[in-house]
Structures are given as structure tokens and as C-alpha cells.
Amino acid sequence: MAFDLELLAIFDEIYKTGNVTRAAANLGLPQSTVSVGLGRLREHFNDRLFSRTAKGMLPTPRAQNAIGDVRAALQALQHALADQPAFDPAASEREFRICMTDISEVVLLPRLLNHVRDVGPGIRLAISKISPDSPLELADGSVDLAVGFMPHLEAGFYQQVLFDQHFVCLAAANHPRVGAELHSEDLRREAHIRVLTSGTGHAIVDKVLAAEGIERRFALKLPSFLGVARIVAQTELLAIVPFRYAAEVAASEAVRALPVPVELPPFQVKQHWHERYHADVSNRWLRQTVASLFLS
Template identity: 50%
Template sequence: MNETTDTSDAGLLDIKLLRLFELLYSTHSVTRAAEQLGQSQPTVSIWLARLRRQLNDPLFVRTPSGMQPTPRAEMLIGIVREALRSLRQLAIAQAVFDPATASRRFRICMTDASHVTLLPQLLAHVRASAPKVRLVAARIDGETAQALQSGEADLAIGLVPWLESGFYQQVLFPQDWVCLVNARHPRIGAKALGLRDYKAEAHVGIAGGTGGQLLEAALARHRIERRVQLELPGFLGLAAIVATTDLVATLPRHIGETLARTGGLTVFPCPLPVPPFTVKQHWHARYHEDPANRWLRELCARLFAARGQHAPKPVRRMASR
């Protein structure tokens, strides 16, 4: 199908002709106008001829005192200057986000593990640098993609592999798997946790978390059926449960080590080979250049990128073929 041109725009003046009009009006000289435009005098003369044709008026007439405007040029100079002022503002205008004075809400989709591991640190930095900013923690679920696209949510942090075309992602840190046990566990204690122990002990299962499918797939692949005596919807209360029972919890390292520090628990490498994954931040392409969104992303990258490393550059996801 052939492209069509909107004929209503055919008579619009080129911005260089508007600039010439303004310079001729203020300098009364084709030579000085050419110098300020960085063009040769013959080129500017050609532009002036085009301008006269388009506006159907001589516009500027040569006199002993220089190029003087015609009545029509006098009538148009205000319109020309306003048009140039608007175009200049359009060229330089860029929304600015000043965290020190900004008053807005950021909605971040994250797992409840991130409520424990990431949110306290993020909140502390936001309160220090952007005291009027509010944070809202939302779930990662089937509505996350639409929320990011519509602007209802600003960012998603975690394992969100179903976000594809139209989304950017940036790696923050890697995750492998660990097991938590009571520091006074009657059979495991401080010794290494082997696969035989893992199979023999009772477990607490965590249904929440987007990485849970990796664990379940690894259990199925190795034909291991855990004896799960308690199942929790998330990580709330997990540290207290493990600290007061002999149950074993299998979970990603970041949340595992955080709970271990606060609950006096012992951390072991998971004896079951579960695939590692990376925690990333995700945002929609519509907001890639938005200064407020960029500030939030850069803050998260600075806070949560793997220790001693800079977060890799963002990558835009493309639709799967």
C-alpha cells in the first residue's frame, strides 16, 4: 500500500525559513542573517525567494537603511517569533525529576521475599533522598505485564520470565539455592547437609515465589518426593517455624541468608541440584525515557547489583518466534 501525504501540511514553513524571517526583521541585512545562520549569502537569497513565494508577499524590501519589512511582515513577526519560541521549547523541553522535591507514588511489583531482602534498604534510601515519595509494594502475578504497560506499576523486580516483547530487563544479582535448618537440629546440627539427610528429614514447603517452579522441576527430575509437613503461602513466619522445629526449608540464597541472620538459623548449600536464576528489574518500553522511572531503576541497580559489580546495561526483550 502506498503511503499518502497529508496535503494539509504541504504549505507549512520550514523552520529555517522562520529563522530567516526573524533574523531579517532584526538585522535588516541578508549578509548578517546569512552569517548567523551559517549559510552563504546566495543560499539565504534562495531561501528568501522561497519564503516570499510561500507567503505571497515581498516581506522585506531593500532600502538605503537595509532590508525593511513590508506591512505583511510587520503583521507576521509576532506569529513567527511565537512559533520559533514554541519550537525551541519543544526541542529543549525534558521532564525533570528532582527526588528531593518530587511528590509521587512508585508501585513496584515484587515477591514477598523481596519485602524482606530488598524493600527495607530501598525504603531507607528513598526516605533519605526523596522524602515526599511513596512506595507501594504489589504482587507479581498474571496482571503484572498489563500494570507495567499501563503505568499502574512502575517496576517489577524478581524472576518474571513471561515479560517479553515491549519490556526492558536489567540483571541485578544471581540466585542459587540453600537450605535452612534449626541451629540446634537434633540430627543435622553443624555438619554438612547431604542428599540422604535431605530425603530423610521433614520439610516446610513455600508455595509463593516465582522461583518455586525451578525447585519443583528439580525434585521431579531427580525423583525426590519430600515429606512436607507444613506448607506456607510465602516466607512470612518461616524463620520462626524453622527455629522452633526440625523442619528443613529450601529457598533462594538471598532470602535464606537474610532469614538466617535474623532467626539464628544454619544455612547449608542445597544438596539437590536446582538451577540457579537471576533477579532482574523489568519495565515497559513506554517508560524507558521517563526521568522518574529512570531514577528509580538507577537507584535499584545501585543498591542491588551484585556486590562489587555494576548492573549490566538494560536489554529490551523481543517477542519469541
């Protein structure tokens, strides 16, 4: 037999007041509803629960034994239905799990870390790479947020554009054959680095260059972008990379960022989260923090 949670409130109020009429008034219910509710409670518990006496409706031993559990259940229900408390980063020791590209590790992560250190010194970040498993990880909560290029997400996800990216070609500052301007012939002649990673929009590059009849020769394949700038600076290899990455590494490595002679479509870097966590106060704080730092 189904049990109406409203019956718990009726049980508790009759126990407190010892009077069906006052219990109904306190609950804002018709007296008939409370009377029917008491009848259902008696049926559920297989006990009278409250007996009419000169001192009012007094609880039976069965009711006395049950009242603690009834009130605990009511309190748990009220807690579950209450508004979520505001997230306080200064007092939090939460670990946020973010998946991102290795380019974002270079371009975005240091700034995010410095901000979190200032506003929430107890907060920790756990970073993983965007992969084909990232949508499932966002859905099951093993990852809180994804930052990068994820064009094939299905229904159930929210996303927010942070900034636009376009591609440039990275070459050593002292490259012997590449001058101040990059030409299509340079792309065909020189050896290149291919980075085997997802979430960076590089499939766009391959498709457009192939359509233009430019076939690149890859002398090196890498699993990430983390070592690309140092390798380009110390060799004659070229690498087509997102502009923000090139601008970041050019400050510390002897490299040049050159416009690509073929028009490559831009792409958008977004933050992505699952609808299950859209209203979660800590997840919302993380998203708002990322947006405040990188939205342009």
C-alpha cells in the same frame, strides 16, 4: 504542503535584522537559501510578510501577528532538543514505581527506602509485584523498574545482574525430626509450603526435584513469602527459599537455613527496564542507586 522547521528560524531572523543578507550570515546559511526560504514562507502564509523599504525589510501586519507564535514554536523546539537537566534527588518529589518480588520487599526494600530517605526525602516509592503484565507495564511507563527473576523478557529491554541467588531449605529451629543436615528423605517425609508467586525462580526447584524423583507434599499454599518465616518457625513445615531471604528472616525468627540435598541451579536477580527509558535521567538515577546498593 510540508513545512520545513528551518523556515521558522529564517522568518525570525529576517524579522530581527530586516535584511536577508544579515539573516543568512547570522544563520550560517547561503543568502540564496534564505531567499528561497522567504519565498516559501510567503507561499505558506499567502502574504508578502516582509516588504523592502528604505529602512530595510519591514514586516507586514500578517508577519507582526505571526511572530509571537513563530518564536514560541522555536523556543519549544529548542527546549525539546536541549540536553536533559541532571536529576537532583534532593529537590525531587518524583514517585518511582518499582515492581519486585515479595522476597525483594523483605531483602532489598528497607535498605532502598533508608537510602532514598537520606538523599531524596521528597521522593516516593510505589511498589507492585512482578507479574505476567510486568513487561507491558515497563514498556508503557506505568512501571519504572522491575527487580527480580524475569528470564522470558523479549527484545526491547535492558537488564543488569545485581547478585546471584541459590536455594536453601527453611526449617524451624526446634524441628523435631530435621537435624543439622537435611536429607532427601526429609524432603519426601515432611510437609511443605508452596508459594504461588512469580519472579523468584521457583519453577527451577520444582523441575529439578521432580527429575530426582522427589515428590513434595504441600500442606499449605500461600500467595507470597511475607508470612513464610513466621509460619515455618511455629510449625513443622519446610519451605525452600532463596538464600538471601533465609539469611534475612533468620535474624528475627526461630528458623534454620539448611543446604538442600539435591543440587539446585542458582539464578540471578536482575533489574530490568525498557529501552524507551534508557536515557531518561530520573530512571538512570534510580537504576544507578539500586546497583550501588545491591550489585555484588
